[in-house]
Amino acid sequence: MALSPKLDLRQTQSLVMTPLLMQSIRLLQLNHIELEQFIEQEIEKNPLLERLDASDDTILFGGVHSEHRSDSDQDLRSDSSADRVLSDDADSLWLNSGETTSSSAMSDTFDSSLENIFPDDPGSRDFIASDLASQWKSSAGDGYVSSGGENYNLEQVTAAPLNMQEHIREQIIFAFEKAEDRMIAAELADQVDEIGYFRGDIAELAIRIGSSVEHLEKLLFVLQGFEPAGLFARDLAECLRLQLRARKRLSPAMDILLQNLELLAKRDFHSLKKLCRLGDTEIIDMLREIQLLDPKPGTAFSSGIADSIIPDVQVDQAPDGSWRIELNSETLPRVLINNNYYATIMRAKTSPDEKTFLGECMHNANWLIRSLDQRAQTILKVATEIVRQQEQFLLQGVAYLKPLNLRNVADAIGMHESTVSRVTTNKYMLTKRGVFELRYFFNAAIAASEGAEQHSSQSVRHQIKILIDAESPDSILSDDTIVEMLKEQNIDIARRTVAKYREAMNIASSVQRRREKKAEASATKSNVRSGFIAPPRVGLLAVGK
Template identity: 55%
Template sequence: MALGAKLQLRQSQSLVMTPQLMQSIRLLQLTHVELDRFVEEEIERNPLLERAEARDDEPAVDESPSSELRETSGIDQWFDDTAAANAQTMSERLDTSLENVFPDDPGIGETLSPDLALNWKSAATSGGTGAGEGFDVGEMAGGGPTLRDHVGEQIALAFRDPTSRIIAAELADALDEAGYLRADPVEIAERLGTGVEAVLDVLSICQSADPAGLFARDLAECLALQLKARDRFDPAMQAMVANLELLAKRDFAQLRKLCGVDEEDLVDMMAEIRALDPRPGLAFGGGTADPVVPDVIVRQAADGSWAIELNADALPRVLVDQTYFAVVSRRVRNQREKEFLAECLQNANWLTRSLDQRAKTILKVASEIVRQQDAFLLHGIRHLRPLNLRTVAEAIGMHESTVSRVTANKYMMTPRGVFELRYFFSVAIASAEGGDAHSSEAVRDRIRELIEAEKPADVLSDDAIVEILKKSGVDIARRTVAKYREGMSIPSSVQRRREKRVLASVRA
């Protein structure tokens, strides 16, 4: 059979990644802070978009233009003129449809369950917080001084010589956010054209700044500066600070020999070390931490079911000003202005539909997570079920990648606290008795409980923990127990035994 080249004409449909489609995909994975910032930027660029600040004492106003206004302004005919039946227009209309954005989702024509539709309606109509409804005291409070400002005030009082002030300012610029000096004094001396001794002299004065520990070059020097400020840097403390790696390994026998103290004094010295601040500069972060705002709120209803609703504070409400569009469209002077208005209206309508679809998708994913993890909400972490993205995606009829984007950086407020949506997805650990699998988070909690309940004379090794878990129906390997233990910053059984014996002997 001979091979030859030939031409074939084939007609097919494919999803085109238009800018509108990429925008909708991007909106799914934005946090509420990033989404609010994105909406503000769109409002600045698009004159047809505006914030919806509905108040309880004001009746709802229909933003769509009346039929009389549409007739006088000729909006319908205007649309017919601008939407020419060409290939480009048809491609834009087909490829930017919301049904194509979520091909695994039945689309906007899908009917939601009564509970889901009711929850979505209550969340969507609750409205956002307007500027006249109150104010946040935290927003009005002035920010504290930054680390650079705090150090600069002390430098101005500590040095009178202009040369020393310049060196001190250079050292202050080399501080990181934790207060450590991240520059070599030799390099600073070469850059300023002065001697290394002068830089070291200025550095010794700067290291007396408040709070103690600033301008340290490593952790040992930071702790030593704080101990000197407390007049507790005796030879025994010097030996302990010089051997912090032994303290991390909990090698108390070797520390007692190096420090020349007994067990009781060693425990007191360890307590003093723990009371020190290894990052003194973090107290002057220069900013405020953003609070976690949940995207979904879960409450227990009177009948024992779970009421799931979207948090209105995390939903930006945007409206398309059709009245303004009708007024402006009558005053267009050329084709360029007409095309600009058409593009603004298309983008505005697309953004509102994308935000609506994003909210509905988050609610659907959260509802399925609550259904899967009902036992966790009732009884706690021990009843957290193993769950993966595919299970949720198949249950709600969406693609796994869509669920992954929805659960990224989204939070759910439950009666047991605020959790990231990704928290409810955990690896399954097989059951030793052939029953249901166990969640990795539940197994971690069980390991933590076993270690916290152990006695100094009976410290559990990783093998002993494996045996206990197998008796309770958890089939787990020793290396997995060690990985979970290290992930929770729990030392090994040898290190825990040393620490418990020292503490027990001191208490005795």
């Protein structure tokens, strides 16, 4: 059989992920901060996109509602819901070839001094006194500084936050007289980790720099007196000891207690009383004092800034009992397409490449607008279904939170589970019970006994915490007892699941709780007999973890 070329026509189906489709999917999982950054990048790349000022309330993007539209806004395109028509005056200004090109006019146009845009050309500069010019780091040294306007306020310039290493170096300068000691102290400071603990090896460091271990220990002792107290500690016990020493509260009994933190973590007060030769009242008082200390003093210099949570959805109850669900207008991007600029440039004498570029920009801009609108509608649709499913939680609290998974919501709104998963990532809902991440409403189902309705894992955790908080020192609930009590409430759960939930809520075991509450009860009785009223109890922390 001879081989010969031929044409073969076949019809196949395939799913192709185009870049625009991938962009639309990506927009679903972005939170409002990431979305703002993405839109800023698109505006820089696309000349047809522009942002609507926050003061302009003619359009609220997202398809939720519109405020008021003037007569000049009636020709806005319906497919993009955000196209803006420029006036004829703006066209004449844009195409005006007789525009002033003076340095002052250009500086006002670019919102910057001319030397920042064209460094080789002279520009307007503000004069400052010669005695301040040498102290001004941004000054060129000739008594001038770049234009900042007449309202420039030096007090508004903030300094960079002081980190832990800089704070230590400042104290080293005043703590040691000899330059050699300062150099060794700086070397010791380099061995401090981010939480303030010294992780170096004194013996190895002494050999490396040619000094004695005794001398390095003396220098480390001085460094351990730096602020904040607890820096340069080698373990948790030493960190707590340094803080108590700074407060002048390091007694021999307290030192013995710090040497036995394992017993304190287990709440073995019986052994601690023998070691410290103290009663329940003194042991409890020392425990409360330890709980007020900072086990990680270096974290005070952490430069990380926690972003404030801005809810994406607002849920309110209407007077008739229904739920009013709206998107937060602060998180909705206000993006417009400049159709008039596109039409003006396309009518002008432009090259085919330029017209192709503008055509691609218009296509990308329209796709971005539609993707943002689809994102807003999808978030609103998912939030509406969540409110419908979890209505009893909004009315009565976490005990009535129902089990819910992504498939339930996806089937109800006719979308894929992956879409619901992307929508609920880093999105928050504002309700009368607080701000919750959309993921909070999705909980695993806990089986119910006797054919009753299933319970959510979050409501079961809440019920376990209520039972433990209500226990008395004489009747501490074990995990098996909690299982039996939950079965009386038609909650069928295993003992290991109760233990897992209890540990996740940082609740001690029944043995530790029994020891602690008995010691507190004994201390309270002693205080009552002596006429002393104990101060309010501070929340217990897990010591040694």
